[in-house]
Amino acid sequence: MSNLDIQAIRAAFPILKREVNGKPLVYLDNGATTQKPQVVIDAILNYYTDMNSNVHRGVHYLSQISTDAFEVTRRKVQEFIHAKHDYEIIITKGTTDSINLVSTCYGGAFIHEGDEVIISAMEHHSNIVPWQMLCEAKGAKLQVIPMKESGELDMDAYRSLLNANTKLVSVNYVSNALGTINPVKEIIDLAHAAGAVVLIDAAQAIQHIKIDVQELDVDFLVFSGHKMYGPTGVGVLYGKEELLNKMPPYQGGGDMIKDVTFEKTTYNELPFKFEAGTPNIEAGITLNAAIDFINDLGIDNIKAYEDELLAYATEKLSEVEGIRFIGTAKEKSSVISFVVDGTHPYDIGVILDKLGIAVRTGHHCAQPVMDQFHIPGTVRASLAVYNTKEEIDALVAGVKRAVAMLV
Ligand code: PMP
Numbered sequence: 001m002s003n004l005d006i007q008a009i010r011a012a013f014p015i016l017k018r019e020v021n022g023k024p025l026v027y028l029d030n031g032a033t034t035q036k037p038q039v040v041i042d043a044i045l046n047y048y049t050d051m052n053s054n055v056h057r058g059v060h061y062l063s064q065i066s067t068d069a070f071e072v073t074r075r076k077v078q079e080f081i082h083a084k085h086d087y088e089i090i091i092t093k094g095t096t097d098s099i100n101l102v103s104t105c106y107g108g109a110f111i112h113e114g115d116e117v118i119i120s121a122m123e124h125h126s127n128i129v130p131w132q133m134l135c136e137a138k139g140a141k142l143q144v145i146p147m148k149e150s151g152e153l154d155m156d157a158y159r160s161l162l163n164a165n166t167k168l169v170s171v172n173y174v175s176n177a178l179g180t181i182n183p184v185k186e187i188i189d190l191a192h193a194a195g196a197v198v199l200i201d202a203a204q205a206i207q208h209i210k211i212d213v214q215e216l217d218v219d220f221l222v223f224s225g226h227k228m229y230g231p232t233g234v235g236v237l238y239g240k241e242e243l244l245n246k247m248p249p250y251q252g253g254g255d256m257i258k259d260v261t262f263e264k265t266t267y268n269e270l271p272f273k274f275e276a277g278t279p280n281i282e283a284g285i286t287l288n289a290a291i292d293f294i295n296d297l298g299i300d301n302i303k304a305y306e307d308e309l310l311a312y313a314t315e316k317l318s319e320v321e322g323i324r325f326i327g328t329a330k331e332k333s334s335v336i337s338f339v340v341d342g343t344h345p346y347d348i349g350v351i352l353d354k355l356g357i358a359v360r361t362g363h364h365c366a367q368p369v370m371d372q373f374h375i376p377g378t379v380r381a382s383l384a385v386y387n388t389k390e391e392i393d394a395l396v397a398g399v400k401r402a403v404a405m406l407v
Helices: 006-011 039-053 061-081 093-109 129-138 156-160 184-193 241-246 283-297 297-319 347-352 365-372 390-407
Strands: 091-092 116-120 141-145 166-172 197-201 220-224 235-239 257-260 265-267 323-325 335-340 361-362 378-382
Touching: 039 061, 039 283, 061 091, 061 141, 061 235, 061 283, 091 093, 091 297, 093 129, 093 220, 093 235, 129 141, 141 156, 156 184, 156 323, 166 184, 166 365, 184 197, 257 297, 283 297, 297 323, 297 335, 297 390, 347 361, 347 378, 347 390
Parallel strands: 116 141, 116 166, 166 197, 197 220
Antiparallel strands: 091 235, 220 235, 257 265, 323 335, 335 378, 361 378
């Protein structure tokens, strides 16, 4: 049993008190974005009430305190993922932005014609399209690790894809469409043995699983603030110092420079070399409160509770006649995706919404996953630490009701 006080946690999220369509909100779309605790909302309010000023620019007091607060977040992220240096933490707009930064800067400089980039069959579009664009521009080849019926990667196929031309491997830690937890340490070690660097998309892992970038020996790790109880518009790119140093800058502009003349510009040190222009200051500063929130609960406690909830949801949903789970991996985290015979996921989603239950339906930005299972999409319930067994019961009752109406 979990040692978390879930009712106290729920009380920290004001939105969970509201009703939708006259029913208590049951929010099960956490894979898309999590709700925000009062501490994060207060931090946002406090930033604009007390602190608002541009960072890294002014000598004046407000600019100094906002700069300090922004840098506190960087160090908090460093500790959270156990990076060696704070300047290995680049503050971006989100996961998508971080992946595009790596594909543009690392890929642009170090991936050439005939090279190969490996992704997997279960990637979010944001970990497919930037690599496709890069490979197209460079004449490089995009290889895809196939996925088994269970929604687990075929690791033998991965081993045989790796070769001397493989320059980069980019896979997600946890699939947003299936919930599969991938064996990232093994993926990284095998890639390194082949001489390739690895990016791990941790968008669906960072809020559920303890991550230690040094233990993983991962080259790049990316995630978004808004999926970890933080604000939108901020994300992280962790990169090993040596790699970030040899990459050219991403965008040109203020903050990323040391000296500018019309003849020549010299670039700033890490991390600022990759942070051109005014960042999302409010989000950068308040991400700190979201990480504190996770740390206060303890990521291992969060995982234990969510695992318990996932097992409960899987067991209870199995009672629904005609249900088929999409993604039945042994190692799963917080996502339950399903279809029901004779129904369209969208119709189930609409009926659940009428009952105040928020799920996501569709392809979840992972169209190739849906193609592999020959389905248009799934109904996806994705969990966070504030969800309860009672909410799962409401979901199951809602799905049963929807199926009775639709079939
Ligand atoms: N990768 C995964 C696995 C995701 O789940 C998501 C968001 N659904 C992304 C990447 C993209 O994240 P963002 O939209 O915050 O950039």
